[in-house]
Amino acid sequence: MSNRDAIVVENLTFQYPDTETPVLKNIHFTLKEGEVLGIIGRTGSGKTTLAMCLNRLVPTVIQGNLEGTISVFGQDISQRSVADMADKVGFVFQEPENQLSQMTVEEEIAFGMGNLGISREEMKYRIQETLKQVGLEGFEKRSPLALSGGQQQRLAIASVMAMRPSIMIMDEPTSMLDPRGKNEVYDVLRKIKTYGMTGVIIDHEVERMASYCDKILVLDDGEVIMFGTPKEVFSELTLLHEMEMNAPQVTELADRLRKELQIDVGSPITVEEAVKAFQIVSIK
Numbered sequence: 001m002s003n004r005d006a007i008v009v010e011n012l013t014f015q016y017p018d019t020e021t022p023v024l025k026n027i028h029f030t031l032k033e034g035e036v037l038g039i040i041g042r043t044g045s046g047k048t049t050l051a052m053c054l055n056r057l058v059p060t061v062i063q064g065n066l067e068g069t070i071s072v073f074g075q076d077i078s079q080r081s082v083a084d085m086a087d088k089v090g091f092v093f094q095e096p097e098n099q100l101s102q103m104t105v106e107e108e109i110a111f112g113m114g115n116l117g118i119s120r121e122e123m124k125y126r127i128q129e130t131l132k133q134v135g136l137e138g139f140e141k142r143s144p145l146a147l148s149g150g151q152q153q154r155l156a157i158a159s160v161m162a163m164r165p166s167i168m169i170m171d172e173p174t175s176m177l178d179p180r181g182k183n184e185v186y187d188v189l190r191k192i193k194t195y196g197m198t199g200v201i202i203d204h205e206v207e208r209m210a211s212y213c214d215k216i217l218v219l220d221d222g223e224v225i226m227f228g229t230p231k232e233v234f235s236e237l238t239l240l241h242e243m244e245m246n247a248p249q250v251t252e253l254a255d256r257l258r259k260e261l262q263i264d265v266g267s268p269i270t271v272e273e274a275v276k277a278f279q280i281v282s283i284k
């Protein structure tokens with residue numbers, strides 16, 4: 001992992017024009033290049049607004065009063081337009097149909113690149129490359145509307161990846177999908193991560209986030225309540241429960257085993273960690 005700061009957010013406060021109080025309050029965090037940040041929090045806590053501040057959708061398209069600074073790879077983005085940010089910060093939305101607008105899969109991937117002035121040859125190369133990365137080779141001539149939900153979301157991811165942004169933001173990319181679709185998308189995200197992608201993902205899937213994310217940020221009523229590794233954040237069960245959130249089920253189970261049966265297996269956050277912890281306890 002690189003030591004370069006990818007995103008630095010300092011004193012970020014944002015208020016929509018028609019609300020009485022800010023929806024984001026004095027937010028601070030730093031994300032290193034190659035890290036993936038997971039943002040969690042109950043509904044209305046400000047997750048989407050925060051994500052949209054990072055690519056300037058807020059406050060340039062969705063307006064309001066923004067204070068504080070956001071730097072992307074050392075550059076203050078306060079004077080940038082959304083178009084200006086497109087090749088630096090890619091955004092994948094919750095509902096793929098809203099993002100897909102073209103007649104064929106290859107046209108869909110070419111569409112975003114078209115705005116960046118990329119040559120035809122390079123576009124052809126990138127279409128093949130990204131289709132391979134998301135497991136949609138052979139689908140070039142298909143209509144995006146004829147794909148399954150998981151395939152559509154992978155196409156939406158491919159069309160953002162083809163623009164080669166340094167940072168990918170994904171706002172609940174699996175919330176509209178069934179378990180199979182969710183698995184397909186996370187399999188792709190894991191693969192992309194191995195290329196050193198810097199990412200920000202909003203999701204309610206704490207099990208998947210525990211193993212996928214490097215850092216977790218917990219938002220509540222516009223404030224950062226916790227920021228740390230998944231282990232640090234998901235070990236704070238009392239705090240999470242106060243905010244009506246849960247840790248991964250294995251962490252919840254370990255907590256109940258300790259409290260109700262006095263069996264201490266620590267605080268595993270993934271099934272793999274839990275299995276190891278149980279092995280140690282059963283050997284003892």
Ligand SMILES: Nc1ncnc2c1ncn2[C@@H]1O[C@H](COP(=O)(O)OP(=O)(O)OP(=O)(O)O)[C@@H](O)[C@H]1O
Nearest residue numbers: 016019023041042043044045046047048049050062
């Ligand atoms: N354009 C807008 N104008 C005024 N208020 C807004 C606007 N968009 C969002 N809000 C309000 O800002 C708060 C934060 O909304 P936001 O969508 O960022 O939260 P969220 O954590 O992403 O929620 P969810 O999990 O439901 O998607 C909410 O109270 C919401 O009603």
